Amino acid sequence: xxxxxxxxxxxxxxxxxxxxxxxxxxxxxxxxxxxxxxxxxxxxxxxxxxxxxxxxxxxxxxxxxxxxxxxxxxxxxxxxxxxxxxxxxxxxxxxxxxxxxxxxxxxxxxxxxxxxxxxxxxxxxxxxxxxxxxxxxxxxxxxxxxxxxxxxxxxxxxxxxxxxxxxxxxxxxxxxxxxxxxxxxxxxxxxxxxxxxxxxxxxxxxxxxxxxxxxxxxxxxxxxxxxxxxxxxxxxxxxxxxxxxxxxxxxxxxxxxxxxxxxxxxxxxxxxxxxxxxxxxxxxxxxxxxxxxxxxxxxxxxxxxxxxxxxxxxxxxxxxxxxxxxxxxxxxxxxxxxxxxxxxxxxxxxxxxxxxxxxxxxxxxxxxxxxxxxxxxxxxxxxxxxxxxxxxxxxxxxxxxxxxxxxxxxxxxxxxxxxxxxxxxxxxxxxxxxxxxxxxxxxxxxxxxxxx
Numbered sequence: 001x002x003x004x005x006x007x008x009x010x011x012x013x014x015x016x017x018x019x020x021x022x023x024x025x026x027x028x029x030x031x032x033x034x035x036x037x038x039x040x041x042x043x044x045x046x047x048x049x050x051x052x053x054x055x056x057x058x059x060x061x062x063x064x065x066x067x068x069x070x071x072x073x074x075x076x077x078x079x080x081x082x083x084x085x086x087x088x089x090x091x092x093x094x095x096x097x098x099x100x101x102x103x104x105x106x107x108x109x110x111x112x113x114x115x116x117x118x119x120x121x122x123x124x125x126x127x128x129x130x131x132x133x134x135x136x137x138x139x140x141x142x143x144x145x146x147x148x149x150x151x152x153x154x155x156x157x158x159x160x161x162x163x164x165x166x167x168x169x170x171x172x173x174x175x176x177x178x179x180x181x182x183x184x185x186x187x188x189x190x191x192x193x194x195x196x197x198x199x200x201x202x203x204x205x206x207x208x209x210x211x212x213x214x215x216x217x218x219x220x221x222x223x224x225x226x227x228x229x230x231x232x233x234x235x236x237x238x239x240x241x242x243x244x245x246x247x248x249x250x251x252x253x254x255x256x257x258x259x260x261x262x263x264x265x266x267x268x269x270x271x272x273x274x275x276x277x278x279x280x281x282x283x284x285x286x287x288x289x290x291x292x293x294x295x296x297x298x299x300x301x302x303x304x305x306x307x308x309x310x311x312x313x314x315x316x317x318x319x320x321x322x323x324x325x326x327x328x329x330x331x332x333x334x335x336x337x338x339x340x341x342x343x344x345x346x347x348x349x350x351x352x353x354x355x356x357x358x359x360x361x362x363x364x365x366x367x368x369x370x371x372x373x374x375x376x377x378x379x380x381x382x383x384x385x386x387x388x389x390x391x392x393x394x395x396x397x398x399x400x401x402x403x404x405x406x407x408x409x410x411x412x413x414x415x416x417x418x419x420x421x422x423x424x425x426x427x428x429x430x431x432x433x434x435x436x437x438x439x440x441x442x443x444x445x446x447x448x449x450x451x452x
Contacts, residue, residue: 025229026222028197029188031083037076038221039184040177049173053084066145066152068130068169070160071177072336074220077155080177081126084153091115091123093150097132102140109144116149123150130154131163138165145171159334179219179336188221189213189228199228203235204242212248215296218337227252269295270305273348277306278313282352289348299340303329306347317357317432324350355432363426370420377417410447 031037034044034051043050053067067084069077078094085092093108105127112123130138144150145168152172160169192198193205205213205228213231217224228243230251235243273288292302303325310325328347332340370376386397401411414421424445428438 024226025192025198026225029192029195029225030079032086034083034087037079037083038188039180040076040080042178043080043175050080050084050175053088053173066168066172067154068160068164068172068174069153069155069177070157070174072157072179072219074217074222075177075180076221077177078126078128081124081153081155084151085124085126088122088124088151090151091121092126093123094126094128097127097129097137100127102137105137105140109149112144112150125150125152127152127154129156131156131158131160135165138168142167142171180221181219182214185214185217185219185221185224186210189224192225192228193232199232203232203240206242206244209243209245209248212245213252215294216248216252218296270301273302274305274309274313277309277348277352278356280352280356282349285348285352286345289344293337293341293344299332299337299344300329302344303332303347306344306351309351312361313356313358314351314354315357315360315434316437317429317434318354319433321351321354355434357429357431357434359426359428359434366423366425370423375417375419375423377419379417380414382413383415408447410444412448415448 037044042048045051069080071077081094082092084090091112093112095104095108108123108125112125115121115123125144127133127141141152145152154164154172156163160174164172189205189210193203194201209231213224213227216227227248231243231248234247234251235241238247240247269288269291273285273292276282276284276288289302293299307322307325307329310321314321325347328343331343335343381395382398382400384394384396385391386400391397399413401413403409403411405411416423426441428434428441430438
């Protein structure tokens with residue numbers, strides 16, 4: 001006997017209503033209305049498309065019959081779909097693109113058509129991980145969307161402009177969800193501790209234990225509630241009135257990192273990371289990187305520090321260091337944690353083991369010092385812009401030697417202002433690839449001096 005997927009969902013809801021305590025805390029605390037949703041305030045304000053979708057507002061229901069929710073894991077995409085179905089009194093069917101295929105999608109659509117025709121009951125189809133569907137599989141959704149046989153709410157963690165076919169994207173309302181903040185998760189934990197659907201005040205959560213739970217959650221509401229449930233269960237089993245930090249550590253199997261992202265530890269650990277890279281101690285660098293990751297540090301902050309290190313401490317000793325750091329920063333911005341930890345490790349190891357040179361750092365430092373001390377004379381006339389009318393009468397660009405017309409491509413003429421002529425800012429090392437630049441600089445400077 002074939003059972004339609006939506007019957008599984010209905011059965012699960014029946015079990016939850018009969019025995020709520022049998023469901024995970026994350027399920028029990030699932031918001032029932034949009035007002036209970038944490039975070040995403042930019043989507044929940046009066047008159048927003050999401051409010052109109054459920055008929056909440058002056059505009060009435062939104063015109064789109066398809067919605068795409070784009071955002072990182074654990075921030076409420078499934079919850080929003082569930083709330084929409086409840087608010088609109090529609091059947092809710094959930095499928096995952098990881099396990100479902102065209103056959104399952106067609107079964108849901110056919111069931112929705114029968115429900116609409118026989119019982120006048122419309123269906124919300126929530127399709128998680130839609131980016132995992134192939135183009136042909138996504139095409140199978142188009143008739144249902146166009147004919148409004150279902151209200152499709154699809155969720156993706158990847159950029160929909162690259163992962164979802166244009167016909168489906170053009171027929172959908174795209175809503176971008178933002179990562180949950182610590183304040184969002186703190187409110188969720190507080191509600192779960194006191195609400196009768198949750199822990200009903202059975203235990204309390206001190207600040208240090210709460211802070212560790214927030215670090216463990218990493219912006220993921222589901223992870224936060226799962227960790228809270230495990231810690232609360234352990235505390236209740238030990239007949240303790242509160243969930244201690246030790247209990248949280250034991251249950252989530254992750255030691256609390258003594259790290260204040262807004263205090264001295266933030267800067268101390270970041271400084272230690274860079275100094276370990278500068279000192280070529282790859283193992284120490286990875287230790288401090290791990291501490292920053294575990295403390296919930298913004299991966300973009302770490303990536304920025306690595307880019308600075310690539311120029312400040314490595315420079316031309318390894319010309320590939322900066323491209324690696326920049327590529328890591330771009331990758332981190334696209335994928336986020338937890339996978340971003342792999343990219344940050346990749347870049348940290350490459351930078352720590354690269355040959356070191358601070359010649360680029362000292363060069364710009366010396367040049368800036370001269371400029372700040374007033375050594376900023378006039379640009380030599382032959383280097384000035386000669387493209388505008390009247391420039392020739394002023395002597396601009398007169399006598400300029402075009403380097404590409406000279407054998408070797410180096411034109412011996414004055415480039416620096418008189419005030420700093422002959423000053424040498426860049427002093428290359430003989431480390432790594434910079435040794436080659438040292439030889440080049442020596443030859444070029446000797447050739448340029450031949451004009452004197």
